[in-house]
Amino acid sequence: MTHTLTEAAEPADTLAELQCDTRAVHWLARCATSGAMQLWQWQAHSGATPRCLISDGVGSQVNQYGGGSYAPLLGGVAWVRQHDQVLVYQSAQGDTELWQRRPHTAYGGLCADPTRQRVLAVEEDACGQRLVAISRTGRTLLAEGEDFYGAPVISQSGNALAWVCWSLPHMPWQRSRLRLASLTASGELGQPTEWDFGAAIGQPQFGPNDALICMSDHAGWWQPWRVDLASPVCLSHAPFDHITTPWALGERQHAWSLDRHVYCQLHQGAMQLYRHANGATHAVLAAPGRVIGLALAEHGDYAIVQCPDAGAQLLRMERDRVIRCVVGNKPPLVTRSAQWLEAPVGNAGETAHGFFYPALLASSESLIVRIHGGPTAATYPVYDPLVAYWQEQGFHVLDINPRGSANFGRRYRECLQGQWGLSDREDVIALVSALRQRQPLDPACCFIRGQSAGGLTALNTLATTELFAAATSLYGVTDARRLAAQTHRFESGYLAWLMGDEQAMDSRSPLQRIARCTRPLHVLFVQGGQDAVVVPEQTLRLKTHIEAHGGHAECLLFTHERHGIRRPQARQAMLARELDRYRTHVHAARLIGTKVVAP
Incomplete structure (x- = not known):
């Protein structure tokens, strides 16, 4: 039994934003028909099956990447409606109230404040961001003046609030600060205390007795630090990242209680989940993969994970190391798991990394290279129905984590x-060359695809090497200088750090690289019509340029999509066209009888 196109088009990230209250566990799950994220609930001791609480699209648009789009509160839930960013409260009885509706304003990073019957949130509009408290009686300003706010969290006693803030031109994983302030009985903030380690701070959490624990990478890795002492104390010196890069609000990949705690570590790009209880620590996952979120409650410890042999799952960690799967199943299909691949690059001792998924047909000489977005993001060795589908269709797949990726x-x-625009291209070349040492490949049957920032890498590599017959750019960056001028506020200073001045942006952009290319190029562009990160005008401009210089370019423009293609019908159309183009090239190569290029 093989994957269908419909199954291949299903995104791997189908579960997100895990939270608990005293009776139930909550999470977001992607709707199979609309692609929207819906809010689900499971009553831990009721014996009932999980149920959908809110079928409307739930999601924040803060920083364009959202996160923290709901919070369990007073037996009900406060949540942000995706399409208009209205903040709604739904009671345990199902009654709804509109708590906040402000024009052109987004909310995210929601945090429940049950003592004061309100929710705290990051509020964003054209003037900037701020921390606010919202209840059925109105809105209260808590903090403003910083460029960005994130990760608000209230102590278990309800007497303190911690949050992260940062300023342009930095991204939150480059330079950020932690603040802690007392909360009065009426909910006003006291004078905050600030920690600035000269690096980045993320995911503050309160442990037992209001101990404040955050992740800081000032020692070279995202490691847990307790900071509410006379001198901060590192709780794990293991030389690994313990969380992922903070693109979204509301992430939680460590949690602490009086008698136990759960945390993660990343090794060779794979994430293992650990649980410490009764004086002993054990690994939870049979094989490392990816941990999306964690939550502790009296009724159980929970995690949303992705594993090499299964899609997204909601797991419950019980006593005696028993793991129960609440949501998600293993696919009854045979795939070939990821193999670690690395190659020397750059300065002495530097390497680039990737995961190689062999085709089911061992004699295949066809390859699809994938470059993730960000570029400060990552790919993981987890089950992905699209990768499995390509393996079944006779393609090897190479997922690359170029220098600059997270988790290392x-x-x-x-x-x-x-x-x-330089090192990422070099890393693709190095890893494909390393792969050729073990696997015969035909360049006429090799393809490269990249999404967002990965689109820039894919297009540049296509234009400057003969490693690939064609490329697919999914809402990819084509003109870095124009992107810096047009993109949203969150990433408005990112391009200068990544590339340098405008001359460097121009020279490394696909628009100029392709203009200098003397051979016709074959590119499929996939673009969302409402994309505010990589605007459609960039994509259409490069498409026209390729066609004017004898190449073949096609653009699938999905009018209602944003930065990322989410609707199932759009994803199916995109993948069907992409596979058709790859098959056309492979068929032509077989007719011509190309030969394998030696390493």
Whole structure:
């Protein structure tokens, strides 16, 4: 039994934003028909099956990447409606109230304040961001003056609030600060205390007795630090990242209680989940993969994970190391798991990393290389129905984590400073060359695809090497200088750090690289019509340019999509066209009888 196109088009990230209250566990699940995220609930001790609480699209648009779009509160839930960013409260009885509706304003990072019957949130509009408290009686301003706010969290006693803030031109994983302030009985903030380690801070959490624990990478790795002492104390010196890069609000990949705690560590790009209880620590996952979120409650410890042999799952960690799957199943299909691949690059001792998924047909000489977005993001060795589908269709797949990717420490991330458009291309070449040492490949049957920032890498590599017959750019960056001028506020200072001045942006952009290419190029562009990160005008401009210079370019423009293609019908159309183009090239190569290029 093989994957259908419909199954292949299903995104791997179908579960997100895990939270608990005293009786139930909540999470977001992607609707199979609309692609929207819906809010689900499972009553832990009721014996009932999980149920959908809110079928409307739930989601924040803060920073364009959202996160923290709901919070369980007083037996009900406060949530942000995706399409208009209205903040709604739904009671345990199902009654709804509109708590906040402000024109052109987004909400995210929601945090429940049950003592004061309100929810705290990051509020964003054209003037900037701020921390606010919202209840059925109105809105209260808590903090303003910083460029960005994130990760608000209230102590278990309800007497303190911690949050992260940062300023342009930095991204939150480059330089950010932690603040802690007391909360009065009426909910006003006291004078905050600030921690600034000269690096980045993320995911503050309160542990037992209101101990404040955050992740800081000032020692080179995202490691847990307790900061509410006379001198901050590192709780794990293991030389690994313990969380992922904070693109979204409301992420939680560590949690602490009086008698136990759960945390993560990343090794060779794979994430293992650990649980410490009764004086002993054990690994939870049979094989490392990816941990989306964690939550502790009296009724159980929970995690949303992705594994090499299963899609997204909601797990319940019970006593005696028993793991129960609440939501999600293993696919009854045979795939070939990821193989670790690395190659020397750059300065002595530097390497680039990737995961290689062999085709089911061992003699295949066809390859699809995938470049993730960000570029400060990552790919993981987890089950992906699209990768499995391509394996079944006779393609090897190589997922690359170029220098600058997350999950390999601060030094690896900062290798990309001033080097984007150069080192990422070098890493693709190095890893494909390393792969050829073990696997025969035909360049006429090799393809490269990249999404967002990965689109820039894919297009540049296509234009400057003969490693690939064609490329697919999914809402990819084509003109870096224009992107810096047009993109949204969150990433408005990012391009200068990645590339440097405008001259560097121009020279490393696909628009100029392709203009200098003397052979016709074959590119499929996929673009959302409402994309505010990579605006459609960039994509259409490069398409026209390729066609004017003898190449073949096609653009699938999905009018109602944003930065990322989410609707199932759109994803199916996109993948069907992409596969058709790859098959056309492979068929032509077989007719011509091309030969394998030696390493």
